[in-house]
Amino acid sequence: MSSTFGRIFRVTTFGESHGAALGGVLEGCPSGVPLTREQLQLDLDRRRPGQSAVTTQRQEGDQVEILSGVFEGLTTGTPIGFMVRNQDAQAKDYEKIREVFRPGHADYTYFVKYGHRDHRGGGRSSGRETLCRVAAGAIAKQVLAPLGTTVHACTTRIGPIEALKRDYEIAETNVVRAPDAEAAVAMAELLVRLREEGDSVGGIVEVIARGVPSGLGDPVFDKLDAVLAMAMMSIGTIKAVEIGDGFAASRMKGSEAHDAMDASGFLSNHSGGILGGISTGQDIVMRLAIKPTSSLRVPQQSINTRGEQVTVVTEGRHDPCVCPRVVPVAEAMMALTLADAWLTQKTVRALG
Amino acid sequence: MSSTFGRIFRVTTFGESHGAALGGVLEGCPSGVPLTREQLQLDLDRRRPGQSAVTTQRQEGDQVEILSGVFEGLTTGTPIGFMVRNQDAQAKDYEKIREVFRPGHADYTYFVKYGHRDHRGGGRSSGRETLCRVAAGAIAKQVLAPLGTTVHACTTRIGPIEALKRDYEIAETNVVRAPDAEAAVAMAELLVRLREEGDSVGGIVEVIARGVPSGLGDPVFDKLDAVLAMAMMSIGTIKAVEIGDGFAASRMKGSEAHDAMDASGFLSNHSGGILGGISTGQDIVMRLAIKPTSSLRVPQQSINTRGEQVTVVTEGRHDPCVCPRVVPVAEAMMALTLADAWLTQKTVRALG
């Protein structure tokens, strides 16, 4: 089930970086949800490469096509097929890495696992697979809209530069998607410098869901925070996830870490909107640690498939920091998880 | 599927804190694996309450019974049913919290989700469900044993006190399960003091898998790190998970964050043993952030099911820090995940 996410609201994706197309099938979308191609395209455009000086210059229109499941502007309840054709598939650029294991990439592990692989641009391991997540996430957002549930992500740190404000409205107005105009400038400067050096850097993306119904999520293994952790960690560059106070909670005393209640509801949100794996109705807040992009112009030491020593230098386009492009992907994974949990919740009450 | 974990090697659990019994069914265990009741009991004894001055004094024998799937000392390939009867089920102790939402507990969210719930000791949301994980994990360890794969966890921080050494052999010899004898003494002292104060504290548990075959894990959504993140975050008290460098990676440059290779293999392990969601064959290393235990003698403010203001004081037994008891649970989740990934990997090669 490696390419399927969700239990009831389920997306199954396919596609390689330099194959014919990427796409997916979304099963379990309720009927009667208003949906247009443009709604998917809007989020895909936010994820698209080549948007600014601080993202990869690969030129891809990434035009999505809906192939089924929507009729006269409404979903029909049947599977929604969607697809994006690859255009900028210059396979010859990758001939030289056919037998090389690039550090930080999945080249070695795919080789060991499958024996036979499409090496071009990382094949299936390319971050390009995330466009299918974004397209499916846009559908999930439509399902959540009538509930008043919204999902937002932004870049809150790049390398050492931290966003000190949470001015979410401006996050989409700067190239790094930071919720702090001042920090955004410094972050962008850092990225331009790293791009010149051929190096890259990591960072933090924060994801928030607002207007989440209480009662979503399941006990034990499918706790809402557990599924969200999986959802986020499945994004290729993420090495850690926090919910609510996260690591900070591990330093607290119980008398300071819990959320008291009065008649108006919870008085704080240390828990990040989830207790016992079930949503409280408060904001769900997560932080994701993103590792530095793996493709560098700085020479790196590695081996090839014959075990011979090689030096790897990635020429051409790359993102010096992937945070701004993780933003729409993290939103998509949050939306997919919540839409699935909401549909699941409909089955929980005998008289529901 | 809230109470099921795994795809091929799958465990489904049941049971409440103060119901008749807890247990589970493990499907997909290969036939011919040597297995005895005692192997399960060994790990259950490590998780059992009442072991030392720093854990809850609830007295439970927690004797496991294997109900099916094992014949003449070997697994048969059919489902392995197992069960632990509850003994210390003093339901009357819980009458006073029947209608109260205890801070930090799942009382409120279960009430909202299900309407009707077994409030005694938290019912299904009790940490007591983890004994089913530990029993199943013990079976997973038996499956992994012939591969040379071993799993170990230990407490590396309690509140502010950090283990500075990684002397894994001694972790099981002290009450806090820390891999640093000196730190262990300080940790235990802190816990005794907190117990007197009726307070609690969080900490960090580190989990390591050694001897992991390369090639385990799947691309995209079921990446090995994604499944491990879910596995660990599904343990009730965990608020954050890291793999490899984790949050530290988000501060690094690419030129310092990747693992170079030479003919002998990888030269470092920033990735934590997983690249592109697939195991590299190196150690898998995770850190888990544990929040402070929720049951406190310190008064906490909350409401009841009628929305009235109440003060909550948990009398009697509780763990001042749950880290030492998370250790065998984290091991179990690692073992379950790896056993499932290993069986899945058997299906990946055409001529395998």
Add this chain to the structure above:
Amino acid sequence: MSSTFGRIFRVTTFGESHGAALGGVLEGCPSGVPLTREQLQLDLDRRRPGQSAVTTQRQEGDQVEILSGVFEGLTTGTPIGFMVRNQDAQAKDYEKIREVFRPGHADYTYFVKYGHRDHRGGGRSSGRETLCRVAAGAIAKQVLAPLGTTVHACTTRIGPIEALKRDYEIAETNVVRAPDAEAAVAMAELLVRLREEGDSVGGIVEVIARGVPSGLGDPVFDKLDAVLAMAMMSIGTIKAVEIGDGFAASRMKGSEAHDAMDASGFLSNHSGGILGGISTGQDIVMRLAIKPTSSLRVPQQSINTRGEQVTVVTEGRHDPCVCPRVVPVAEAMMALTLADAWLTQKTVRALG
């Protein structure tokens, strides 16, 4: 997933004929459903061996225990564990078939599949596993009750003797569970004679669900009739299933095979209550072909695990025809399938 049935309303079973116990875990049962141990026992008693001269004389109390998921008479929404201890486990009776492949039984195929098996009484392949289905089915019936959905099965043919009436009320009043008092007498006589001869015979069981909501079932692979076919065919002795007109439809012309409608609804029920895999709201009608019981006193030719020729004679107790005992099992599978389809249907409409 071999021992799991259902998607949302899911049962996972365990247990061998002569192991410690059989049981299961039912996940996904909504909260607030009235449920008692006695409701499960009622159907288990209908399936129990030793009830009459025409069923096996194995003496089993088959007392079921609910281990979790029910509190103060109502389901809580958490997994319902249940268990039946084996009593009449005279393993020594089976020592002589340890290495013999009994014709018609699964001895050979389990040996080939697993290498290691519990041969006693057929182990996991024993019809005794169906008691877990019956227990779970009794829960499903409780879930369906408020919808007015009821499920009934009866024996409509044994060998050549056909029930000519469908007097469902009397089916439970005779030992063969036939809806025709006269035929029931002839069927019982046949079975007594076969029991004396040490032989057995096949038959037909008919299953009907009434008061089924329209709209249940899913397009394409999970059509309601497809899932029902799997549900029924998974009962060990069943070799064919029909829905609606079944094989008779294959001889019809289109102009006589379809169900016309007027304002009052459908004017006939050739389809058996399912069109395009989705329930029409009419009765769902299925017929199941049951093969003759495999355990015979009549000598049969076979081989043992070393490939040596042996003659197999099953001494002692056996059912000359398993139809009467398939009745409650078929009802259980119908109820489980419908409860699952009904819960699934709750997720299909955007504003549902």
Add this chain to the structure above:
Amino acid sequence: MSSTFGRIFRVTTFGESHGAALGGVLEGCPSGVPLTREQLQLDLDRRRPGQSAVTTQRQEGDQVEILSGVFEGLTTGTPIGFMVRNQDAQAKDYEKIREVFRPGHADYTYFVKYGHRDHRGGGRSSGRETLCRVAAGAIAKQVLAPLGTTVHACTTRIGPIEALKRDYEIAETNVVRAPDAEAAVAMAELLVRLREEGDSVGGIVEVIARGVPSGLGDPVFDKLDAVLAMAMMSIGTIKAVEIGDGFAASRMKGSEAHDAMDASGFLSNHSGGILGGISTGQDIVMRLAIKPTSSLRVPQQSINTRGEQVTVVTEGRHDPCVCPRVVPVAEAMMALTLADAWLTQKTVRALG
């Protein structure tokens, strides 16, 4: 999961009769399997409409495109996306049935289930979805090929005309796909006559798998025959399935129904190649009862969405009997089921 089939070797399909395209994603295909577009096209051409005087005249090229998962002629182990564009999508032909429930079709049940539906040509309920099964089945056949497992289906009865021979080689040489040249002529004549009358008829398709490894299939719910029953019954027109002796077994005595063994193996195949849900290594033999095609020129009585009485006459193209076109679909479902069971079997032995 309504549009997903299989556990490890899993296909998920999408598409409506008159939407943009139909297609699917095949997950879990092992790496290293030789695969070309032409292999899929070959079976699609056998299913394609407009092939002869006895099938619908809808003109569709049904050219399949592989979108991912295959590189340099071999599968990579990643999801195989595939797609067929609809060409002959004359939606206007269907305007008049927008609000009409055609007898025998799924119009009414889709309307009740989803509220909103794509009525054109039956939308998702159209038999056109089976082309995705055939494409996926062609991949399954490639996976099975190295095992020596082959799958064949043929038409053994149309209405009252029975094939008396099993001359499988000639089945593909006549328009009805019957394994009896003489019967084939009579069948074709019947179909031409029915086409003139605007009527249709049912029939029987037989499916055989040869060279099946023993040991495939799982105990209890996922018995190989149970999964095959589901696989076949999920084909829209099928109302009954038999395995081995099927209904005939229900008339037999035990002493004549079981398959004896000697050192050379089984001496007969009453069981149809499956015992206890697990393959014996003999041929797997199934018979499928196909109902008459629902689209008729003969007037049929029905109602519309407003409950008003209407007379339905389907003008234009239709199949008088769908058996010849079910043949490749039934083969596909058999191949998909066996490929999945074979991959599952790889996980069953500890040292496998």
